[in-house]
Amino acid sequence: MLTLYKQEVYKQIHKIGWWIALGFMILVQITFGIVGKRNPSMFAPSDLVGNSYVGGGLVMLIAIASTASIIAMEFQYGTMKQLLYRQYYRSQVFISKILTALTQLVFLQVVAGLMTVGLSLILFPSYHWATHVDGLTRGLVYLRSLGSDLLVGLLLLSVVILLSTVFKSNAAAIATGLVGYFMAQLASTLMIAMIAWQHWTKFLPFTFLLTNTQIQAPSFSRLTLFSTPMMIGGTLLYTVVFTLIAYLSFRKRSV
Amino acid sequence: MGTILTVDHLDKSFGAKQVLHGVDFFVEEGHIVALVGPNGAGKSTIMKAILGLIPVDGGGIDIKGQPVSITSHQALRNVGALIEYPGIYPFLSGRQQLQLFANQHNKQTNVDTIIKAMGMGKYIDRPAKSYSLGMKQKLGIAQALVNNPQLVILDEPMNGLDPQAVKDLRDLLRNLASHGTSFLISSHILSELEKLADDVLILNHGQIVKHATMKALEAAGGITYKIAVDNLDQAKAALTMAKSKFSVVDDAITLLDTAPGELNAALYALVNAGVAINTVAQQAHDLEGAFLAMVHDDQKEEA
Ligand SMILES: Nc1ncnc2c1ncn2[C@@H]1O[C@H](COP(=O)(O)OP(=O)(O)O)[C@@H](O)[C@H]1O
Numbered sequence: 001m002l003t004l005y006k007q008e009v010y011k012q013i014h015k016i017g018w019w020i021a022l023g024f025m026i027l028v029q030i031t032f033g034i035v036g037k038r039n040p041s042m043f044a045p046s047d048l049v050g051n052s053y054v055g056g057g058l059v060m061l062i063a064i065a066s067t068a069s070i071i072a073m074e075f076q077y078g079t080m081k082q083l084l085y086r087q088y089y090r091s092q093v094f095i096s097k098i099l100t101a102l103t104q105l106v107f108l109q110v111v112a113g114l115m116t117v118g119l120s121l122i123l124f125p126s127y128h129w130a131t132h133v134d135g136l137t138r139g140l141v142y143l144r145s146l147g148s149d150l151l152v153g154l155l156l157l158s159v160v161i162l163l164s165t166v167f168k169s170n171a172a173a174i175a176t177g178l179v180g181y182f183m184a185q186l187a188s189t190l191m192i193a194m195i196a197w198q199h200w201t202k203f204l205p206f207t208f209l210l211t212n213t214q215i216q217a218p219s220f221s222r223l224t225l226f227s228t229p230m231m232i233g234g235t236l237l238y239t240v241v242f243t244l245i246a247y248l249s250f251r252k253r254s255v
Numbered sequence: 256m257g258t259i260l261t262v263d264h265l266d267k268s269f270g271a272k273q274v275l276h277g278v279d280f281f282v283e284e285g286h287i288v289a290l291v292g293p294n295g296a297g298k299s300t301i302m303k304a305i306l307g308l309i310p311v312d313g314g315g316i317d318i319k320g321q322p323v324s325i326t327s328h329q330a331l332r333n334v335g336a337l338i339e340y341p342g343i344y345p346f347l348s349g350r351q352q353l354q355l356f357a358n359q360h361n362k363q364t365n366v367d368t369i370i371k372a373m374g375m376g377k378y379i380d381r382p383a384k385s386y387s388l389g390m391k392q393k394l395g396i397a398q399a400l401v402n403n404p405q406l407v408i409l410d411e412p413m414n415g416l417d418p419q420a421v422k423d424l425r426d427l428l429r430n431l432a433s434h435g436t437s438f439l440i441s442s443h444i445l446s447e448l449e450k451l452a453d454d455v456l457i458l459n460h461g462q463i464v465k466h467a468t469m470k471a472l473e474a475a476g477g478i479t480y481k482i483a484v485d486n487l488d489q490a491k492a493a494l495t496m497a498k499s500k501f502s503v504v505d506d507a508i509t510l511l512d513t514a515p516g517e518l519n520a521a522l523y524a525l526v527n528a529g530v531a532i533n534t535v536a537q538q539a540h541d542l543e544g545a546f547l548a549m550v551h552d553d554q555k556e557e558a
């Protein structure tokens with residue numbers, strides 16, 4: 001299992017595209033930091049920190065694109081047979097890929113977070129991480145936002161993995177993943193109106209794309225009609241369900 | 256020496272189409288077994304089933320006494336394979352791909368040994384996406400061999416290799432077999448494996464139509480006639496009209512039925528049709544002819 005995981009990571013770190021994407025994210029963060037520094041009226045430091053100097057959204061985009069290709073590339077390159085004929089169980093191969101996707105998401109989130117702290121220290125030395133807002137220090141609020149984004153990220157990635165077991169090419173899986181991401185963003189806002197109209201629709205998976213919002217603004221529960229722990233539980237439950245369906249489709253697939 | 260691989264009454268359908276019909280054979284330790292059949296006969300399907308890559312509808316597979324299925328892969332620990340075409344990660348070099356698939360134990364030595372044995376040293380550190388077809392094929396074969404497996408399954412491994420590479424590969428595989436490695440190697444050209452295989456399985460429409468040693472097959476090859484003509488299409492038409500059994504090999508007619516009178520009848524048909532005959536040569540122990548005769552009727556149907 002460890003061997004398989006190492007092999008997956010080995011492949012990922014040898015993809016130039018991945019490093020370019022990471023470099024791009026860092027560059028965008030720096031750019032927004034500098035722009036914010038020059039135009040204090042346009043961006044307040046707290047807003048910049050709030051979305052990791054735009055890195056927050058980029059983390060998800062990169063993670064989605066990369067996760068989509070993690071399974072689809074094996075079909076595209078014709079390497080799935082080599083991967084699966086060995087002594088390992090298919091479940092092990094599948095889990096090694098899930099773990100790799102997870103590692104990536106966490107890694108990207110950590111880089112975005114460190115960049116955010118670093119940029120703030122350099123560009124906005126007067127932005128004090130220990131200052132209290134709503135009874136928490138800014139540092140903790142930021143950590144909480146990273147964690148809650150990560151949670152919703154898991155849900156999104158489980159859908160991407162489900163889709164990518166169906167596609168046989170990188171491009172199709174990545175495109176669908178990204179388009180799906182933007183649709184989901186739209187859908188999650190529409191969900192609020194939908195839930196107000198038909199209460200039962202709160203059980204649909206789209207509701208749980210709002211979990212990060214609710215963790216950071218608990219009053220959101222009046223709109224989602226779920227308590228925050230319920231939202232967290234629901235997010236995890238849907239993540240597990242989608243991943244299981246993905247596994248079932250992967251398990252008996254002819255290659 | 257015992258049996259390393261047993262394929263027992265394998266049935267497989269894709270949808271309504273039955274592709275394998277009770278395929279039965281075994282591979283003995285240290286033997287090179289050729290699996291020969293025309294395109295679409297089911298060679299790759301058999302190999303995928305042996306490797307637990309596809310579910311089967313009936314029968315079973317056994318490697319060294321352990322069953323193999325899509326959900327049971329333990330027996331594949333000592334198996335290496337190349338199926339259909341080599342899968343290549345374009346962002347890795349050849350060496351990196353080998354390292355990726357090499358077992359931890361003796362990794363560096365195994366990788367270096369196979370690179371040397373396959374003569375890939377010159378380009379192995381270049382990105383694999385820049386490789387030619389033949390280089391990719393060699394990399395695929397190297398990957399199948401890198402962990403010194405006891406059983407190696409190669410699907411049409413000579414594809415894309417130049418004559419020198421084919422000879423080198425043959426020597427390498429023979430050498431490995433003499434040290435106890437077993438091989439199942441497929442091809443749609445029997446003569447390609449003539450100097451390599453110990454045993455031959457002939458597969459046609461998903462059925463093993465012959466299981467013999469290469470020596471026996473060579474001896475039974477019999478006689479065929481090779482007729483070179485100036486107008487191949489006209490000759491084919493004339494011979495088809497005359498109901499002669501023939502196939503086209505190397506742009507010449509190979510007359511398969513050599514019963515008394517058949518050569519006369521064929522030549523008569525050609526002369527009558529105004530086809531200029533350049534040469535007529537008798538071919539003794541023609542393996543390819545024997546193979547084609549075995550799968551002949553079906554090929555004509557498909558054409
Ligand atoms: N995944 C598949 N779906 C449907 N038919 C298939 C599939 N794979 C192979 N076949 C069919 O099975 C037959 C045998 O194919 P294959 O084993 O690839 O032949 P060979 O390797 O001998 O050329 C062919 O008729 C082919 O069309």
Ligand SMILES: [Mg+2]
Nearest residue numbers: 298299339410
């Ligand atoms: Mg084939």
